[in-house]
Amino acid sequence: xxxxxxxxxxxxxxxxxxxxxxxxxxxxxxxxxxxxxxxxxxxxxxxxxxxxxxxxxxxxxxxxxxxxxxxxxxxxxxxxxxxxxxxxxxxxxxxxxxxxxxxxxxxxxxxxxxxxxxxxxxxxxxxxxxxxxxxxxxxxxxxxxxxxxxxxxxxxxxxxxxxxxxxxxxxxxxxxxxxxxxxxxxxxxxxxxxxxxxxxxxxxxxxxxxxxxxxxxxxxxxxxxxxxxxxxxxxxxxxxxxxxxxxxxxxxxxxxxxxxxxxxxxxxxxxxxxxxxxxxxxxxxxxxxxxxxxxxxxxxxxxxxxxxxxxxxxxxxxxxxxxxxxxxxxxxxxxxxxxxxxxxxxxxxxxxxxxxxxxxxxxxxxxxxxxxxxxxxx
Amino acid sequence: xxxxxxxxxxxxxxxxxxxxxxxxxxxxxxxxxxxxxxxxxxxxxxxxxxxxxxxxxxxxxxxxxxxxxxxxxxxxxxxxxxxxxxxxxxxxxxxxxxxxxxxxxxxxxxxxxxxxxxxxxxxxxxxxxxxxxxxxxxxxxxxxxxxxxxxxxxxxxxxxxxxxxxxxxxxxxxxxxxxxxxxxxxxxxxxxxxxxxxxxxxxxxxxxxxxxxxxxxxxxxxxxxxxxxxxxxxxxxxxxxxxxxxxxxxxxxxxxxxxxxxxxxxxxxxxxxxxxxxxxxxxxxxxxxxxxxxxxxxxxxxxxxxxxxxxxxxxxxxxxxxxxxxxxxxxxxxxxxxxxxxxxxxxxxxxxxxxxxxxxxxxxxxxxxxxxxxxxxxxxxxxxxxxxxxxxxxxxxxxxxxxxxxxx
Numbered sequence: 001x002x003x004x005x006x007x008x009x010x011x012x013x014x015x016x017x018x019x020x021x022x023x024x025x026x027x028x029x030x031x032x033x034x035x036x037x038x039x040x041x042x043x044x045x046x047x048x049x050x051x052x053x054x055x056x057x058x059x060x061x062x063x064x065x066x067x068x069x070x071x072x073x074x075x076x077x078x079x080x081x082x083x084x085x086x087x088x089x090x091x092x093x094x095x096x097x098x099x100x101x102x103x104x105x106x107x108x109x110x111x112x113x114x115x116x117x118x119x120x121x122x123x124x125x126x127x128x129x130x131x132x133x134x135x136x137x138x139x140x141x142x143x144x145x146x147x148x149x150x151x152x153x154x155x156x157x158x159x160x161x162x163x164x165x166x167x168x169x170x171x172x173x174x175x176x177x178x179x180x181x182x183x184x185x186x187x188x189x190x191x192x193x194x195x196x197x198x199x200x201x202x203x204x205x206x207x208x209x210x211x212x213x214x215x216x217x218x219x220x221x222x223x224x225x226x227x228x229x230x231x232x233x234x235x236x237x238x239x240x241x242x243x244x245x246x247x248x249x250x251x252x253x254x255x256x257x258x259x260x261x262x263x264x265x266x267x268x269x270x271x272x273x274x275x276x277x278x279x280x281x282x283x284x285x286x287x288x289x290x291x292x293x294x295x296x297x298x299x300x301x302x303x304x305x306x307x308x309x310x311x312x313x314x315x316x317x318x319x320x321x322x323x324x325x326x327x328x329x330x331x332x333x334x335x336x337x338x339x340x341x342x343x344x345x346x347x348x349x350x351x352x353x354x355x356x357x358x359x360x361x362x363x364x365x366x367x368x369x370x371x372x373x374x375x376x377x378x
Numbered sequence: 379x380x381x382x383x384x385x386x387x388x389x390x391x392x393x394x395x396x397x398x399x400x401x402x403x404x405x406x407x408x409x410x411x412x413x414x415x416x417x418x419x420x421x422x423x424x425x426x427x428x429x430x431x432x433x434x435x436x437x438x439x440x441x442x443x444x445x446x447x448x449x450x451x452x453x454x455x456x457x458x459x460x461x462x463x464x465x466x467x468x469x470x471x472x473x474x475x476x477x478x479x480x481x482x483x484x485x486x487x488x489x490x491x492x493x494x495x496x497x498x499x500x501x502x503x504x505x506x507x508x509x510x511x512x513x514x515x516x517x518x519x520x521x522x523x524x525x526x527x528x529x530x531x532x533x534x535x536x537x538x539x540x541x542x543x544x545x546x547x548x549x550x551x552x553x554x555x556x557x558x559x560x561x562x563x564x565x566x567x568x569x570x571x572x573x574x575x576x577x578x579x580x581x582x583x584x585x586x587x588x589x590x591x592x593x594x595x596x597x598x599x600x601x602x603x604x605x606x607x608x609x610x611x612x613x614x615x616x617x618x619x620x621x622x623x624x625x626x627x628x629x630x631x632x633x634x635x636x637x638x639x640x641x642x643x644x645x646x647x648x649x650x651x652x653x654x655x656x657x658x659x660x661x662x663x664x665x666x667x668x669x670x671x672x673x674x675x676x677x678x679x680x681x682x683x684x685x686x687x688x689x690x691x692x693x694x695x696x697x698x699x700x701x702x703x704x705x706x707x708x709x710x711x712x713x714x715x716x717x718x719x720x721x722x723x724x725x726x727x728x729x730x731x732x733x734x735x736x737x738x739x740x741x742x743x744x745x746x747x748x749x750x751x752x753x754x755x756x757x758x759x760x761x762x763x764x765x766x767x768x769x770x771x772x773x774x775x776x777x778x779x780x781x782x783x784x785x786x
Binding site: 002003004257261264265272273275276278280281282284285286288289292293294295296297299300315318321322367370371373374376377378 | 675690714
């Protein structure tokens with residue numbers, strides 16, 4: 001386990017921070033919040049140019065061949081900058097499963113396009129019950145000749161209006177074990193019969209949609225992974241995306257802490273900086289401590305995935321549970337210490353406050369992951 | 379991670395396991411092993427013997443140069459040794475204060491003769507230590523020390539009182555902060571001494587705490603004479619030496635966590651994992667209103683949280699170790715580690731009381747007490763853990779002011 005960054009990683013981090021400071025200022029974040037699609041093709045093109053969209057793909061597929069840990073360094077900076085748009089959706093929800101479960105032909109066709117920015121993607125997994133579990137996947141895909149006909153509704157689909165392709169988790173077989181009979185289809189969003197409607201979310205930096213598939217025909221060659229064996233692929237997607245979310249949460253939390261510390265030093269009340277009051281100091285100390293331990297678990301999780309360790313699911317659940325709690329507490333204190341200004345729409349604190357909530361909910365909240373850990377102690 | 383360990387590491391692990399099997403006290407880890415009365419003479423002597431055994435086997439004495447009796451091994455080996463010891467919950471012994479505070483402080487501030495004279499005997503268990511910092515009017519405000527030291531020829535004459543002294547009763551040597559320049563400004567008026575507890579004019583008595591026992595004591599100095607050469611660092615620099623000592627103590631997590639010491643917390647956290655296991659066992663073995671506690675989601679969540687926090691501590695320890703190896707100093711971060719551990723211990727104690735219900739009232743020595751009353755004891759004792767070595771509040775001030783740069 002490496003717990004300090006090597007020279008290359010330090011460079012990646014510095015470069016990412018500078019890039020996002022220039023290319024993703026809060027003015028752009030707020031512009032995209034107002035937008036129904038929430039995606040900047042100009043920014044996307046620049047992200048492709050610096051190699052981020054294919055960072056972990058092997059070079060033969062147009063990638064940079066870097067490690068999962070390197071990727072989470074980027075995610076930290078993205079969380080810090082409150083980057084909107086389909087990065088997680090494209091790379092984690094679709095790029096990584098194609099890389100791990102796709103055929104050679106699929107990898108050659110899609111991965112270079114993802115890496116060079118031509119192909120924005122997302123995953124449609126959740127349905128009406130809102131939980132990511134095998135029972136929740138009920139949308140049907142029925143074989144007709146060489147095609148499958150997809151019919152039904154998906155909810156909480158991120159970035160659906162920006163996406164050129166949607167990876168859809170559908171039920172192709174009904175068996176006693178709900179984890180059997182799920183298949184992943186990669187669908188071109190220009191196909192006839194796909195309707196995406198915005199769900200107005202609290203965290204407007206992450207767009208989510210209801211997507212209706214009205215008898216959409218998909219050729220069987222667009223199946224990613226094996227027929228009826230899609231669930232393990234989704235679990236792997238969830239594992240890696242959850243680690244990415246943890247990295248984002250730590251990065252975002254550190255922005256909140258730094259911003260709050262600066263405010264506590266500058267803001268004068270009763271004739272002195274409010275940061276000289278112990279009650280403020282102690283809240284800041286708690287924010288720092290929460291983020292330190294969140295980072296330790298997050299880095300463990302990232303390393304465990306990178307090393308393909310059997311500990312990875314434990315590490316990820318522990319990290320997600322802890323980071324979810326930590327980010328919520330840190331943003332609670334951030335708003336509170338800012339006082340009135342922290343409660344305004346104009347101040348950026350609420351963006352982080354809301355992101356903390358949406359990130360906690362995504363891929364299982366703190367309570368859910370704690371229960372997974374409890375089961376290991378059974 | 380076990381899966382990645384080389385054959386060499388496995389061999390060492392096996393060696394340590396075999397050694398422990400042969401050398402641990404008879405019946406260790408089973409009910410037939412009877413712990414000596416805590417803080418008793420016997421407990422103290424057994425601790426010394428155990429440290430000597432470990433030292434002779436090359437399993438302790440890490441982090442010090444050979445010329446001061448240190449045992450030099452690669453960090454990976456040290457981690458394995460500590461993990462194996464933590465796994466069996468080996469006896470810590472009353473010498474941990476010497477390892478935790480005296481040796482590292484002497485190493486960083488002592489003169490050459492002091493290092494050569496004192497450190498080896500800490501490492502091999504020959505001499506035990508106590509520290510005289512707190513006073514009745516100098517707790518969180520430690521700089522308000524009133525004990526005085528007045529120069530008389532080649533000696534200093536010490537007068538005053540110390541309290542909350544760990545290892546007070548049998549320690550062979552003591553660390554002492556006393557006021558040497560009555561008129562100098564705060565933080566520049568103290569000096570730091572090493573004193574022999576057999577010196578005339580020194581006396582001690584127990585200080586009984588809310589958990590019932592006298593883990594701590596009070597020390598009295600009545601014209602106690604200490605040779606000038608036993609002053610550590612320069613005259614008037616005692617405050618800064620004391621601050622180093624406190625950081626060592628906090629980063630080690632305190633004497634009550636036993637033996638791991640230093641910033642390498644890997645072993646320590648494994649030991650906490652044993653604490654998690656015991657909480658799970660308690661929940662599995664206890665019924666409330668006819669229902670097994672472990673089946674109650676509220677308690678499952680809380681116990682799982684302890685498991686998560688134990689791992690968080692473990693990997694934070696690994697991060698600190700990695701930074702130390704790169705030469706990045708570890709100082710004020712000790713306050714983060716100390717608070718986290720102490721507050722976790724309090725919450726764990728509280729939770730145990732909720733699980734135990736009516737049985738939470740039965741203390742050590744009572745009929746029908748669960749686990750010999752240890753849960754109740756630990757809940758009470760944990761109240762001290764957020765006070766000793768800097769209260770949680772003082773540590774939060776340190777984090778806010780010295781790490782985050784908030785104004786004093």
